[in-house]
Amino acid sequence: xxxxxxxxxxxxxxxxxxxxxxxxxxxxxxxxxxxxxxxxxxxxxxxxxxxxxxxxxxxxxxxxxxxxxxxxxxxxxxxxxxxxxxxxxxxxxxxxxxxxxxxxxxxxxxxxxxxxxxxxxxxxxxxxxxxxxxxxxxxxxxxxxxxxxxxxxxxxxxxxxxxxxxxxxxxxxxxxxxxxxxxxxxxxxxxxxxxxxxxxxxxxxxxxxxxxxxxxxxxxxxxxxxxxxxxxxxxxxxxxxxxxxxxxxxxxxxxxxxxxxxxxxxxxxxxxxxxxxx
Numbered sequence: 001x002x003x004x005x006x007x008x009x010x011x012x013x014x015x016x017x018x019x020x021x022x023x024x025x026x027x028x029x030x031x032x033x034x035x036x037x038x039x040x041x042x043x044x045x046x047x048x049x050x051x052x053x054x055x056x057x058x059x060x061x062x063x064x065x066x067x068x069x070x071x072x073x074x075x076x077x078x079x080x081x082x083x084x085x086x087x088x089x090x091x092x093x094x095x096x097x098x099x100x101x102x103x104x105x106x107x108x109x110x111x112x113x114x115x116x117x118x119x120x121x122x123x124x125x126x127x128x129x130x131x132x133x134x135x136x137x138x139x140x141x142x143x144x145x146x147x148x149x150x151x152x153x154x155x156x157x158x159x160x161x162x163x164x165x166x167x168x169x170x171x172x173x174x175x176x177x178x179x180x181x182x183x184x185x186x187x188x189x190x191x192x193x194x195x196x197x198x199x200x201x202x203x204x205x206x207x208x209x210x211x212x213x214x215x216x217x218x219x220x221x222x223x224x225x226x227x228x229x230x231x232x233x234x235x236x237x238x239x240x241x242x243x244x245x246x247x248x249x250x251x252x253x254x255x256x257x258x259x260x261x262x263x264x265x266x267x268x269x270x271x272x273x274x275x276x277x278x
Contacts, residue, residue, distance in 0.1 A: 098218045102156040109149035116145035130193040137181040175208040179233035202243040210250040228277030
């Protein structure tokens with residue numbers, strides 16, 4: 001308990017020591033090329049080291065000036081320490097985990113490409129009115145699917161911010177295009193064609209939403225927010241049209257492939273996406 005009481009009674013000394021240690025550790029990490037993710041155009045390690053250096057100046061004092069911090073200031077100091085220690089973990093996944101997720105995305109893309117091709121052909125076989133409504137949309141999905149595959153392979157081969165942004169962009173685009181296509185399919189007046197069209201588009205929707213969740217898992221909160229800026233049709237709007245059993249099965253497969261302890265439920269998926277702006 002002496003350690004805790006010393007920290008409480010001498011907060012400036014304690015905080016200064018912790019910040020010195022933090023700056024030293026950040027310097028070693030930077031020399032080893034460890035960044036712990038990006039913070040704007042810099043890295044989290046550089047950000048923490050810079051904050052630590054700045055805070056040392058705040059805690060310095062002129063010789064002979066003794067100041068006793070009030071309790072509220074002491075609490076503020078410890079809150080700041082906690083914030084500094086939390087910063088490196090804001091990026092979420094380790095590099096190895098990101099690579100595992102990238103491989104999982106790549107594993108899904110051949111199915112996406114073949115499914116988009118199948119759905120486009122299936123829609124062309126429906127009644128003429130349905131072909132007019134959905135033909136261009138499913139053809140666009142068929143064209144975009146190989147771009148998703150290419151972007152996934154590029155990120156896996158070279159996992160950096162540039163390739164990740166391309167992957168985020170194309171996955172968001174195909175997910176949004178699928179949502180729009182589902183809404184269009186729901187407006188088809190021929191009951192049989194409508195049922196077949198919704199069922200067919202769901203084949204792509206399951207994969208697109210799985211890919212969306214995967215790429216979000218290796219993205220920062222800021223990046224997910226940037227992805228959400230492109231949202232035209234939310235998942236809440238199309239949820240009644242989605243095959244939620246297929247989504248749950250996809251979640252189970254992903255969890256098994258990535259050796260996760262449990263698969264997220266469909267409700268958890270929709271809740272997260274709503275919070276994220278999707």
